[in-house]
Amino acid sequence: MITSKDVARLAGVSQPTVSRALNDHPKVSAATKQKVREAARALGYAPSAVGRALSTGRTTRVGLVVTDLDNQFYSYVIAPMHDELGRLGHELVLVTEADETGPIAERLISLGLAGVVLATTTVDSILPARLQDRGMPFVYFNRVAGVEADAVVVDPSAGVEALARAVADAGHKRAAAIFGPHNTSTGEERERAMRAALEEVGISLSQRDVVHGPFDFESGRRGAHELLGRDGAPSLLICANDLVALGALNAAAELDIDVPGRVSIIGFDDLPPSRWALVQLSTVAYDLEAMSREAARLIVSRVQGDRGAPARRVAFGTTWVPRATVGPSPR
Secondary structure, three states: OHHHHHHHHOOOOHHHHHHHHHOOOOOOHHHHHHHHHHHHHHHHOOOOOOHHHHHHOOOOEEEEEEEOOOOOHHHHHHHHHHHHHOOOOOEEEEOOOOOOOOHHHHHHOOOOEOOOOOEOOOOOOOHHHHHHOOOEEEEOOOOOOOOEEEEEEEEHHHHHEEEEEEEEEEOOEEEEEOOOOOOOOOHHHHHHHHHHHHHHOOOOOOOOHHEEEOHHHHHHHHHHHHHHHOOOOOOEEOOOOHHHHHHHHHHHHHHHOOOOOOOOOEEEEHHHHHHHOOOOOOOEEEHHHHHHHHHHHHHHHOOOOOOOOOOOEEEOOOOEEEOOOOOOOOO
């Protein structure tokens, strides 16, 4: 492995001079910078981001912390966040952890990150407090927790209110739901908004017709088997997100239940697979790409010195997108 010591030997300078030259330090002459860069190119040397951070006191690496590793939602977040960070002169590092307990804060510090975006944080997570104690900037993405910080979130109200009016007009009187986990702000906020909107239009949602689970395909599949497999099941099934709804659609096919003839199924997020011709999922939509870019801008703002400003909360509105999985109530 080629190191800065090798570059220093070839260029005939000290190791600290190599670091300063590659970081364009004003006290290093143009001739020395050129000599060092030529030596680095000849040896194929590229300074590591962590080493550069240690030598300059600065880093351009921003971590995206994801604990829900199987959730395809985040695959649609990474590209726009990566692109926006790049436009702002920063790099995205994906940090995957099974949970947010243990020494994760120390690991984030050791990675030489300038700041982090927390995308799967639960309301009871200790990670935000640990990051705050260590002075590392962070931004919540599609979640909030107990420590006040910048956040990019979704306001579900407009979309679910339009959804409720549409299904009421279609004659639906009774709904079932597969909601998200109680320990996520996203799950709780969507459930509150949905219950209020359904109540406003006179659609019942009894506790017997509600299950909770992770924001994933299998949760939707299991929940739909439980809720739709009963006699006299509701004609409307509302899901916590599109992945849950895709699982519910799969369960309906396994149970030989026609969608939307016997049951209408609704998601939330409007991920690209929901628009596929074979799926055509009715859902609540918002601009996920713009939301991902906004999170990048917020964390860079904090990293670049705007650390004393009050916490900012940017909420993205929602719209109702009717497609092929919602139809008139069969009864």
